[in-house]
Amino acid sequence: MVDSADDGGSKGNARRQFLKAGLGAAGGALAVAGGARAAEPDPLITEVQDWTRYLGKGVDATPYGLPSQYESDVVRRSVPWLTADAKSSVNFTPLYALDGTITPSGLCFERHHGGVAVIDPADHRLMIHGMVERPLVFTLDDLKRFPRENHVYFLECAANSGMEWRGAQLNGCQFTHGMIHNLEYCGVPLRYLLEEAGVKPQAKWLLAEGGDASLMTRSIPMEKIMDDCLVAFKMNGEALRPEQGYPIRLVVPGWEGNMWIKWLRRLELGDRSWEQREETSKYTDLLADGVARRHTFVMDVKSVITNPSPQAPLTHGKGRTVLTGLAWSGHGRIAKVDVSIDGGRNWSEARLEGGSSKGAYRFYHDFDWDGAELFLQSRAIDEDGNVQPTKDRLRAERGENSIYHNNGIQTWHVRADGVTENVEVS
Amino acid sequence: MSRFPKSLIAVSLMGGMGLTAPSALAQDAANGETIFKRCAGCHTVGPNAQSRVGPHLNGIVERPAAAIEDFRYSRGMKKAADDGLVWTRDDLAEYLAAPRKKIKGTRMAFAGLRKESEIADIIAYLDRFGPDGAEKTSTAEEIAAANEPNPGMAGKEPAANDVKGDSKPATESSSAVAPAPKVEEADGAGESVDAAAETDDDRQVALAAAPPSGGPMNLGRPALPAEIAAWDIDVRPDGKGLPIGSGTVAEGEAIFDEKCASCHGAFGEGAGRWPMLAGGQGTLKDERPVKTIGSYWPYLSTVYDYVHRAMPFGSSRSLGEDETYALVAYILYLNDLVDDDFELSNENFTGIEMPNADGFKPDDRQSEPQNTSDAAAEVCMTDCKESPAEITMRARVLDVTPDTADDDGDENLGAGAID
Structure with missing residues (x-):
């Protein structure tokens, strides 16, 4: 140029x-x-x-x-027709412009239900109560005196790719797959805080509440809480960004992003789920028979090719090229990623880089493009043997009204001139 | 424990003083600010004000009608502007008393304020903001009022000093930093008490006096019953958390018309992309299911909890407990689930079963073929399809991608909205 x-x-x-x-x-x-x-x-x-x-x-x-x-073109973008008001809305990570596995802090997609809360950390409180021996209040300074850990985890909104259930709709992996980010978190294991309060044996669920204008709430089962949840105050080494829950957020590895309560202010223990709005009317998956799945917490194995893609077309002409993308699974590690350039007729195993349990992996497939049209697909398989399904298979299983948990295989059509489009193929 | 109850009482008193002992003039705007919360779902005012459902209201007093350029006014409002309407205090008062009477065809769904004093208060509040959203310089009367020993608008300042005087002696030597607790919804009316005026010295009070947590690492401090009560507002399907109270369909209708209908529609049908609350029963197997409280939500407790927690949008926790019962009763009525003389209370609440209570099942995704144990072993690598791939669907047909659609921002584009 x-x-x-x-x-x-x-x-x-x-x-x-x-x-x-x-x-x-x-x-x-x-x-x-x-x-x-x-x-x-x-x-x-x-x-x-x-x-x-x-x-x-x-x-x-x-x-x-x-x-x-x-x-300057590498920014989060929203889809204005999706929601009624920007204060309860979502924007999308520009995956097409990123490489590696860590998402830069300022490019992590945002999803708010009552706008971004602005909280002076000195004014923030975290309360634990309910079925505990000692209801407690922590300041941020208190939290920083607990032993901390660092982990890389992906956070994916359960509605990521939700606009594609009925067919190809949005031209760009930013919009089809951009409700995900992958960060290094520093925080305190949640179980330390609960042990400090003394959990009563009857307690089976925890209600986490955020201190924003929506007072976002989700119920989380105790096994998960005691397993790997964190109360995080750093992302990528620096303080959480306001839009990611400053000063503290809940980290619920591998589970849907809505449960990672931002601006976390309250933890209540109880003997059953609270069945809040975001676990009944939302984040439940309506099936073709009119029955809905609920408590669908885990994010299934999934991948997407980020280059080439509609926002990053193949501009260099035929010859040597790099195909790359991201893969992740809420069940744990990625075992392998297969890539097809002919719409799923033939596959070859991609090269994996980086990655961790419940963290994003980068994959590469280096090849010579002959200049003919391509139908690019990626298919991830996790360590438990879960296989990323085709979109057709998901529709056959669930119908077209689930909104959430669409982990189907994405197809990009690269034309001979390099222009790339979101399509579905036979 | 000793310092906390004292601080709480002091802070509560401060809130009480602010409400009961102001000078007349200062009270106007302050009360107007409270009333404005009813408008805040649609309107904003102040330095960061932006037009939302309604236009922003900076400089509204003496502002020509339909003057915000990027706002889409109703035809009625535009006509009033063409006829030369400038919002004098009198015009605003008439409009706030009966919006549709003053401006025929206005889109503002607000039914109107009945009390003249409330109208005067809210205009006094709005008049504080100039066209740029900055607060106008105080009038001589306001400055005088602020200097009164027992002040009105400035009441929080000395009251906070009271708190300080009360609790300071115990804490001078402390070097730890932790603010004293704020009391939220101390009177149950959802009005939070602003303790922001406290100084750092006050913040040191709390931690120094706090007993240790008693846990393994001895971190944090005990949560006080009043603190737990202030934040623990969740309600469960089994009725745990329901406050004592009641409300009727008729009461709910009046509140709904005033605070909810502008977004959710007069009959819960939803305006634009705002959520639909009523109807849709029997559509869950349809190609386009209509998921509403009546057709989809499994538990009534979720409605109470959410309305009380997060509605009206932009004015969370401004609804009292009886108001919330009344609204929930009215939403049941909009869904044809109760009669118009129904009264909902904590007594009969858990007896109400929602139509779709049995419409949910546990997560069984692991039984789907792609997740079974031999799925990975059966993955095909070569000649997996008989014929070359052909395009069956393309995003370009819909062309709803931002920046590419010709009509950016058209809310009628696309399908599968997230809400």
């Missing part, structure tokens, strides 16, 4: 043009790629550029560092 230096200001339109592009624009992209073999010397090399001549900004120009100005 010879003119990229002049192009910074119109960068925001670039993606739009790609998405809208027909043959013409993509053909142009191919021509530029061919420019690598140009006979004329590249002036970017032969001429002295400004940034090699003049001094740049000094230290402290940006006390809290920000991404390059050329990355």
